[in-house]
Amino acid sequence: VSIKADQIIEHISTNSISDMFFVFDNYTGKNENLNLLAVLDYPIKLDIMTCVIAYRGYLRIRIEHREFTVDNNSFILIMNDKVFQVLEVSPDFKADVVCLQNNFFVNDYDHNNSMKMLSLISDNPYQKIPDQKIDSYTLLMNQIKGTMAETDNIYRKQIVLNYINIIYYDLSNLLISHKPDLRKATRQEDIAKRFLNDVSLNFRHERGMSFYADKLFLTPKYFSTVIYKATGKHATEWIDFYVVMEAKALLKSTNMPIQQIGYSMNFTSPSHFVNYFRRLTGMTPRQYRNS
Numbered sequence: 318v319s320i321k322a323d324q325i326i327e328h329i330s331t332n333s334i335s336d337m338f339f340v341f342d343n344y345t346g347k348n349e350n351l352n353l354l355a356v357l358d359y360p361i362k363l364d365i366m367t368c369v370i371a372y373r374g375y376l377r378i379r380i381e382h383r384e385f386t387v388d389n390n391s392f393i394l395i396m397n398d399k400v401f402q403v404l405e406v407s408p409d410f411k412a413d414v415v416c417l418q419n420n421f422f423v424n425d426y427d428h429n430n431s432m433k434m435l436s437l438i439s440d441n442p443y444q445k446i447p448d449q450k451i452d453s454y455t456l457l458m459n460q461i462k463g464t465m466a467e468t469d470n471i472y473r474k475q476i477v478l479n480y481i482n483i484i485y486y487d488l489s490n491l492l493i494s495h496k497p498d499l500r501k502a503t504r505q506e507d508i509a510k511r512f513l514n515d516v517s518l519n520f521r522h523e524r525g526m527s528f529y530a531d532k533l534f535l536t537p538k539y540f541s542t543v544i545y546k547a548t549g550k551h552a553t554e555w556i557d558f559y560v561v562m563e564a565k566a567l568l569k570s571t572n573m574p575i576q577q578i579g580y581s582m583n584f585t586s587p588s589h590f591v592n593y594f595r596r597l598t599g600m601t602p603r604q605y606r607n608s
Contacts, residue, residue: 365397366396368392369393369413370458377406378402378404390446392444396438447491460480461480464477508540515529516555521581524557529552569605590602
């Protein structure tokens with residue numbers, strides 16, 4: 318459950334093609350839409366992919382447990398239904414934001430490759446844009462926004478789709494050609510990475526440390542020691558982090574009843590969810606939603 322694209326369009330003046338694709342910036346027109354990001358100081362979820370292409374200044378953002386600084390000439394892509402939180406926006410931040418449904422640009426003839434690229438982007442959401450390419454990106458974004466304004470153009474969607482595909486494949490090429498750190502991960506780092514991936518997939522239904530230790534075929538004691546040494550946090554802290562981030566996102570991003578949120582995250586009763594949330598945040602779910 319997450320914020321729907323049509324809900325965003327209702328609150329932000331954008332150029333859009335139904336709820337499948339829309340684009341906005343913070344440096345043209347009267348509405349400085351992107352500045353709304355500055356007040357999103359709580360975790361949220363969207364049902365669309367969001368790509369931020371930054372030209373100046375910086376944006377600090379957390380996607381699940383990872384933090385990124387999106388500075389000049391760089392981009393970040395937030396996959397749909399990922400919990401994220403804007404931590405800081407510099408006063409001089411200048412960027413384009415493109416929001417689109419996953420299937421907007423996934424071609425049937427290239428489906429397998431597209432799925433692989435989406436997985437790669439999900440694992441590596443941030444990337445610098447080479448200086449020699451930034452002018453091309455600016456031109457393409459201006460072309461997209463210009464075409465979006467041509468509401469009487471019967472081929473508007475097809476033209477925009479082709480521009481988006483150019484950006485998509487170019488960004489994909491940047492990710493593929495990027496040379497990652499080739500240092501082989503230690504066993505502890507590998508265990509920690511696999512654990513955090515397991516938590517991201519299972520935290521809604523499994524909050525017990527032994528579940529995750531069993532998945533990695535480790536004793537709870539050894540597992541707990543490894544996770545703390547590798548990350549500086551106890552395994553239970555990571556599990557609680559994911560649960561609280563999700564709960565906060567649902568409380569702020571949706572109108573789901575608090576009782577339903579608790580049950581959706583496998584709490585046995587409303588009071589169990591309330592007590593858990595209050596113990597970790599210092600306030601009840603209702604107090605947080607109304608804050």
